[in-house]
Amino acid sequence: MIELRDVTKQYGETVILNGADYTFPQRGLVCLMGPSGAGKTTLLNLLAGFDTDYSGGIAVGGALLRELDGDALCRYRRDNIGFVFQNYHLLAGHTALENVCLARSPGVDPMETEKQAISILERLGIGEKSSQKAETLSGGQKQRVAIARALMGNPQIILADEPTGALDRANSTEIMELLRGLAAQRLVVVITHDRQICSFADEVISIQDGNIVSDQSAPNPPPEHSLRTDGAASPSLPRTGFIAARRGLSLPPGHGAHCASVRVVIRTAGVKLSRFRRLSPWFYCRGLAFAFLETDRHI
Ligand SMILES: Nc1ncnc2c1ncn2[C@@H]1O[C@H](COP(=O)(O)OP(=O)(O)OP(=O)(O)O)[C@@H](O)[C@H]1O
C-alpha cells in the first residue's frame, strides 16, 4: 500500500502538490486524470522514488521512501514496481522475448528467466510473437510486450504513464482490459487524458489545487440496463443485458450449471470473455463488476 502524507512538491515557483494526503489501495486499477502540466508524471516519479525532492512522507508497505538510500531505492523499484510507457521503450533489433528477458532480476538463472518470460507473453496473448523483432510489432503488440516486461518479477505495483496514448480505440480497450485483469492482484496506476479509459478504473483521481482528489464525476453504467446482484436475492439473469455484481462476489446458488459461466465473467476481469459475443467497455467500475452479455444460451 502506498501512502502519501502531507506531501509538498514544487519546481521553483510551480507548486504541484501542496500538503497532499492520499492512500492508494493495495490492489485495483486507479486512473490518474488531468490536463497537461497538472503534475501526473511528477506524481508517478514520486511514487517510483525517482524524485526525492519533496517534503512530507511517501510510505510503501510502511517504509518511508525518503529513508532509503540509492541502492535500496533501486531494489524497491526492482522488486515492487513495473513500468509501462506510452512509447513502449522496447529495444529495437531485439525480439519480443529478449526485450522481456531484459527485466531479469540479478541472480535469477537465464533459462528460468526465459521460461517465465515465455509464460507471461503467452498469458498476454502474444506467445507466437516471441521471436519477432520489436520494431516489426504493431502498437498494441508492442504495448503487450512492454506489459510483459513490467510483469517480470511479479511486481505488486504497476505504474503506467499514458499506456494507451499511442493506440487506437480498439487497442486501447484491449490494453485496458488486460491491465484491469492484472489489477485483480496488484495496484495498477494508469495516467490518462482520456475519460473513456477511466471507465475501466476502480477509482479515478486527479491533482487539483495541490491535492489528490477522487473524481466523483467518473462515469457509471446506465442504470436502466443494469441488474445488480447483492448475493441475497437470486435474480434471473437476462439472455442479453448488463449484469453487475460486487467485485469477487459469486452469484447466489440456484442458477445451476450456467452459473459458473457468469462467475468467470465477474471474477476474471476480461480474461475469458471470448465466450461472449459482446462485452461492454464497462467492466470494473467503482468496486462493481459489469458485463454486457449476449450469450448463446439463457443463463
Ligand atoms: N524537472 C522539472 N523542472 C521544472 N519543472 C518541471 C520539471 N518537470 C516537470 N516540470 C513542470 O511541472 C509541471 C507538471 O509536469 P508533469 O510532467 O508532471 O505534467 P503532466 O501532468 O504529466 O503533463 P502531461 O499530461 O503533458 O504529460 C509542468 O508545468 C512542468 O513544466
Ligand SMILES: [Mg+2]
Ligand atoms: Mg506526463
